[in-house]
Amino acid sequence: MSNQQNAKAYWKENIKYVLFLLTIWFLVSYGAGIIFKDALNTIKIGGFKLGFWFAQQGSMYVFVILIFVYVRLMNKLDKKYGYDE
Amino acid sequence: MMNSVLIEPIGVQMWTYILVGLSFSLYIGIAIWSRASSTKEFYVAGGGVSPWANGMATAADWMSAASFISMAGIISFAGYDGAVYLMGWTGGYVLLALLLAPYLRKFGKFTVPDFIGDRYYSKTARIVAVICALLVSFTYVAGQMRGVGIVFSRFLEVDITTGVIIGMLIVLFYAVLGGMKGITYTQVAQYCVLIFAFMVPAIFISIQMTGNPIPQLGFGSELSDGSGTYLLDKLDGLSTELGFAEYTEGSKSLIDVFAITLALMVGTAGLPHVIVRFFTVKRVKDARKSAGIALLLIVILYTTAPAVAVFARTNLIETVSNKPYNKVPEWFKKWETTGLITFTDKNNDGLIQYVANKEQNELVVDRDIMVLANPEIAKLPNWVIALVAAGGLAAALSTAAGLLLVISSSVSHDLIKKIINPKISDKSELIAARLSAVGAVCVAGYFGINPPGFVAAVVALAFGLAAASFFPAIVLGIFYKKMNKEGAIAGMIVGITAMLLYMLKFKFGIFDGGKTAVAGLKGDWWFGISPEGFGTIAMILNFIVSIVIMKFTKAPPKDVQEIVENIRIPSGTGEASSH
Numbered sequence: 001m002s003n004q005q006n007a008k009a010y011w012k013e014n015i016k017y018v019l020f021l022l023t024i025w026f027l028v029s030y031g032a033g034i035i036f037k038d039a040l041n042t043i044k045i046g047g048f049k050l051g052f053w054f055a056q057q058g059s060m061y062v063f064v065i066l067i068f069v070y071v072r073l074m075n076k077l078d079k080k081y082g083y084d085e
Numbered sequence: 086m087m088n089s090v091l092i093e094p095i096g097v098q099m100w101t102y103i104l105v106g107l108s109f110s111l112y113i114g115i116a117i118w119s120r121a122s123s124t125k126e127f128y129v130a131g132g133g134v135s136p137w138a139n140g141m142a143t144a145a146d147w148m149s150a151a152s153f154i155s156m157a158g159i160i161s162f163a164g165y166d167g168a169v170y171l172m173g174w175t176g177g178y179v180l181l182a183l184l185l186a187p188y189l190r191k192f193g194k195f196t197v198p199d200f201i202g203d204r205y206y207s208k209t210a211r212i213v214a215v216i217c218a219l220l221v222s223f224t225y226v227a228g229q230m231r232g233v234g235i236v237f238s239r240f241l242e243v244d245i246t247t248g249v250i251i252g253m254l255i256v257l258f259y260a261v262l263g264g265m266k267g268i269t270y271t272q273v274a275q276y277c278v279l280i281f282a283f284m285v286p287a288i289f290i291s292i293q294m295t296g297n298p299i300p301q302l303g304f305g306s307e308l309s310d311g312s313g314t315y316l317l318d319k320l321d322g323l324s325t326e327l328g329f330a331e332y333t334e335g336s337k338s339l340i341d342v343f344a345i346t347l348a349l350m351v352g353t354a355g356l357p358h359v360i361v362r363f364f365t366v367k368r369v370k371d372a373r374k375s376a377g378i379a380l381l382l383i384v385i386l387y388t389t390a391p392a393v394a395v396f397a398r399t400n401l402i403e404t405v406s407n408k409p410y411n412k413v414p415e416w417f418k419k420w421e422t423t424g425l426i427t428f429t430d431k432n433n434d435g436l437i438q439y440v441a442n443k444e445q446n447e448l449v450v451d452r453d454i455m456v457l458a459n460p461e462i463a464k465l466p467n468w469v470i471a472l473v474a475a476g477g478l479a480a481a482l483s484t485a486a487g488l489l490l491v492i493s494s495s496v497s498h499d500l501i502k503k504i505i506n507p508k509i510s511d512k513s514e515l516i517a518a519r520l521s522a523v524g525a526v527c528v529a530g531y532f533g534i535n536p537p538g539f540v541a542a543v544v545a546l547a548f549g550l551a552a553a554s555f556f557p558a559i560v561l562g563i564f565y566k567k568m569n570k571e572g573a574i575a576g577m578i579v580g581i582t583a584m585l586l587y588m589l590k591f592k593f594g595i596f597d598g599g600k601t602a603v604a605g606l607k608g609d610w611w612f613g614i615s616p617e618g619f620g621t622i623a624m625i626l627n628f629i630v631s632i633v634i635m636k637f638t639k640a641p642p643k644d645v646q647e648i649v650e651n652i653r654i655p656s657g658t659g660e661a662s663s664h
Contacts, residue, residue, distance in 0.1 A: 011653050018183050025179050029172045034343050037165075041333070047305040047315030052333040055168035056160075056391040057301060060175045060384045067182045067377035074187075074655075075370060083656040085368060 010081040017073050021066050029059040098242070100471030108278050108475045109255060112482070115274055116259030116267045124514050127264030128195040128494050134269055134365040140378025142272035143362045145279065145479070146487035147174075147383055149225075150232025152390075153279060153480035157459075158452030161394035161401075164324070165335030168391075169342055173349025175380060175387055180354040180556075182376035186363040188563045190372035191652045195364060196491075197357040197555060198499040204562040205570040206645050208504065213577050215499045217554045218357045221547045222488045222495075223528070225358075229485040230533025235453070236477040249533040252482065257526045260486045260493075261519050265365060268486045275479040280386060282476020286460045286469050287389050290396045293463060300392035320395055323402050328441035332398070344618030351624055352548030355556035358487045361494075369655035397455040400462050405448060406439045413437070416461040425451035489529065493521035546588050549620030553580035557627040566649045568631065571638040576631030584623040592616040 032040060037051030045053065078084040095103075121127040134142070152174070160167030192200055198218055202211030230249050237248025259267045284300075291303035295316060308314055320332045330336045337345075353359065362379075363372045404414065410428060420426045427449045428437060439448040457477070460470045497518035502509055509517070554577045561568040561576075589595040591610060594602040614622060640646075 007650065007654055014653075021183060022179070025176065029176050029346065030343060033168060033172060034339065034346065045305075046302075047307065047317045049317075049333050052165055052317075053305070055165060056171055057388055059172050060388055063175050063179050064377065064381050064384050066179055067373075067380055070183055071370070071373045071377055074373060078370065078655055083654055084370075085656045 006081055010077065010083065013077055014074070017070065017077075021070055024062065025066055028054060028062040033059045095467060097467045097470050100468045101474050104468070104471045104475040105478060108274075108479060111274050112255065112259060112271045115270045116263045119263050119266045119270045121262070121264035121266045121515075124195075124498075124511050124518065126266045127515055127518050128364075128490075128498060129361075130264075130266040130269045130365045132365060133367055136366060136371045136375035137378055138269065138273055139362060139366050139371070139375040140382060141276040142269045142365075143359065143375065143379035144382035145272040145276035145483035146362060147359060147379070147484070148279065148386060148480050149229055149484035150236070150477060150481035151228065152386065153283060154232065154236075154453050154456050154477050156387075157390040157393040157397065158455035160391050161398040161455050162452055163335065164330060164332040166337045166342065167394065168335075169337075169345040169349065171387055171391060173346045174353055175384055176346070177350040177353025178376055178380040178383070180350060181359065181363075182373055182380075184560055184563070185354060185360065186372045186376050187369045187655065188652045189360060189559070190363050190366065191369050191655060192648075193364070195361075195498055196494050197360050197559075198495065199503075200562065201555075201558055201573070202499075202503065204645065204648065205558075205573045206642065207570040207574065210558075210570055210574050210577075211499065211503065213574060214555070214558075215495050217550060217577070217581065218491060218495050218499075221356065221551055222358060222491045223532075224547045226485055226488040226492070226525075226529040227532030229481050229488065230529050232481040233478060233485070234533055236474055236481065246534050249530055252478075252485070252533075253526050253530040256482055256486050256489065257523065260489050260526070261522045264518065264522075265490055268483075268490055269365060271486070272483045275483040276382065278479040279476045279483075280382070282472045282479070283386050284389060285472060286463070286465055287393050287396075289465050289469065290400075290459065290463045291392065294396055294399070300389045300396075304392040304395040316395060316399065320399050320402075323399065323406075327402070327406065327439060330441075332395070338613055340613055341615050341618050344612075344614045344621040348552050348618050348620030348624070349548055351556045352550075352552040352620055355551035355554070355559070356547075357495075357551075357555070358484075358491045360555075360559075361491060362487075393456065393459065397459050397462070400459075401450065401455075402439065404462065405437045407436050409435050410437055411435065414462075416458055419461075420454055420458055425454050485529065489522055489525045492525040493518050496521035496524075546584070546592075549584045549588065549617070549623060550581060552620035553577075553584040553623035553627055557624055557631060561628070561631055563649065563652065566646050567635065567640055569635050569638055569641045572631040572633075572635030575634045576627040579630045580623045580627030583626050584620060587611075587619045587623070588616050591619075 032051065033055035037055060040051035040054065041049040043050040075084070125131055156170055159170065189200060194200060194203065196218070198211050198214035201214035202208065230252060233252035234245040234248040237243055237251060238245045259271050287300040288298055291300040292298050294309060295303040295306040296309040297303040297306045304316055306316060308316055308319060317333060324330065324332045363376065366372050366375055405417070410430065417426060421428070429447055431445065431447050432438070437448055438445055440446050457473060460473060497514055501517050502514050557580065558573045558577050561573065590597070591606055592603065594600050594606065597606060611622065
């Protein structure tokens with residue numbers, strides 16, 4: 001594979017990861033925390049209504065996890081395409 | 086235990102002097118140890134900061150007096166609606182890590198206008214970016230200096246002006262001497278101070294109220310009074326009894342909550358003082374990792390804040406609602422003298438009526454008190470109360486320093502070096518950078534002492550502006566190779582102008598006869614979106630304008646397209662350079 005093709009393939013996979021992770025990012029915050037809050041609020045876990053919990057706790061935990069997943073995925077991808085340093 | 090009977094316990098005042106004094110000596114010590122000797126050290130700390138150190142510094146940089154002092158208070162009065170700040174100010178880091186930080190690090194320059202200017206091969210674009218960076222940072226820093234002043238005046242009983250001047254001198258010392266290098270390592274120390282100061286009272290109160298030492302779990306637990314009621318259920322009950330909206334429901338419209346959250350997220354990712362922190366690490370993969378570490382460290386405070394909000398709100402209602410005024414605890418009287426709590430006995434029954442109905446309500450509580458007075462309300466030991474003062478100062482100083490650096494590098498690097506006098510030597514540029522830092526501190530101090538009446542409104546504007554200008558320009562610059570200077574410049578100008586006009590109309594009432602008209606204009610909000618959330622619309626406008634204009638103008642030159650291809654590949658980072 002030429003340099004340029006290699007770079008293109010790398011970029012394509014990167015975009016795929018980013019889109020996938022941003023979908024989850026959107027679903028937990030705007031989805032669970034805002035749009036579907038009322039529906040989720042009918043479910044209760046401990047003292048928390050679920051929609052409220054996503055808005056004030058859950059989405060933030062997921063954000064942190066998302067970045068670390070991205071770090072791992074990209075470190076692997078860098079190795080696969082020989083861009084690791 | 087015998088000793089405490091014999092020896093007078095140390096008072097809050099003394100503890101404050103001790104803790105603030107100790108933390109300040111630490112910052113000054115670090116500043117002397119990490120002096121900057123070149124522009125590269127001054128702007129990006131030499132580019133060799135470890136991901137952990139950068140993560141801690143970013144977290145301290147990010148968490149300002151507003152996060153530390155005001156946020157929990159705002160949430161405790163807004164209930165569910167407070168989530169806009171929680172999600173908005175953390176979710177932006179996901180965008181930052183996935184869409185901006187790694188590429189900007191690979192690009193390897195010193196400032197955000199550097200990127201805009203080079204990527205869009207245009208001086209105009211650079212100047213627009215410099216103006217945005219200065220506007221955003223100045224409005225932000227004025228609020229920080231004010232925060233420093235308030236903490237000093239309240240805990241050390243000096244007046245606000247003296248407080249601001251003390252704060253200015255401290256920041257001046259380590260920002261001017263150490264530049265980014267000094268700031269980075271003092272911020273590491275400040276993170277430790279502020280997170281400790283925020284967590285200790287939260288943990289104490291969580292144990293008191295629910296028996297659970299983890300505040301994040303505590304506010305979803307049952308009360309420890311043996312009643313078997315969940316804390317949140319109790320607070321919902323208390324709120325509706327007094328006529329407020331149910332705490333866990335909130336009162337803003339869905340679309341507005343959506344728009345504000347998105348504007349804050351995108352604004353966060355577009356703030357120059359946050360972005361520039363990622364220029365300081367060694368490699369692209371370090372930039373990704375340190376974004377994750379920064380968010381982790383921020384989320385520790387941000388997930389605790391809503392718990393503090395619930396504890397404080399419940400405590401407040403239980404302590405004062407329908408209680409006789411002449412039997413209120415000591416802290417109530419103390420904060421009354423500062424004017425942050427006011428009580429007027431409208432129906433002369435000697436009881437405190439705290440209700441949603443404005444006609445009948447007799448108690449006004451400033452939201453900033455909720456964090457500051459929380460340890461006193463919960464009767465915690467004196468050293469914990471003093472610790473909160475040291476934490477608030479750490480939060481305000483670390484953010485102020487980060488912003489001042491952006492201002493000074495915008496002037497010395499983007500204006501003087503890149504536009505006015507490109508032949509300036511490294512040595513003279515360093516002197517220019519230091520002088521601009523001094524100038525910036527003085528201006529910030531002035532605004533701290535004479536705050537414009539609209540600081541809070543302008544801080545919201547800062548996010549809107551960043552969302553409407555930088556974010557689309559940078560994202561398109563990385564992900565859309567064909568984006569050209571015409572598109573980007575037009576987009577930034579339209580985005581910012583739309584944001585400013587909407588703000589002026591709906592926040593300041595400029596076109597309808599001043600601030601008094603603002604409330605009446607609510608019905609005219611576009612799509613029911615408040616000025617705080619309009620950054621979202623302005624950002625979308627920017628994207629649309631950029632792409633449409635680009636379609637009708639000529640493609641960027643070959644070498645610029647090659648730059649874009651190059652920043653997409655993480656290897657061969659090289660060091661941050663001015664060339």
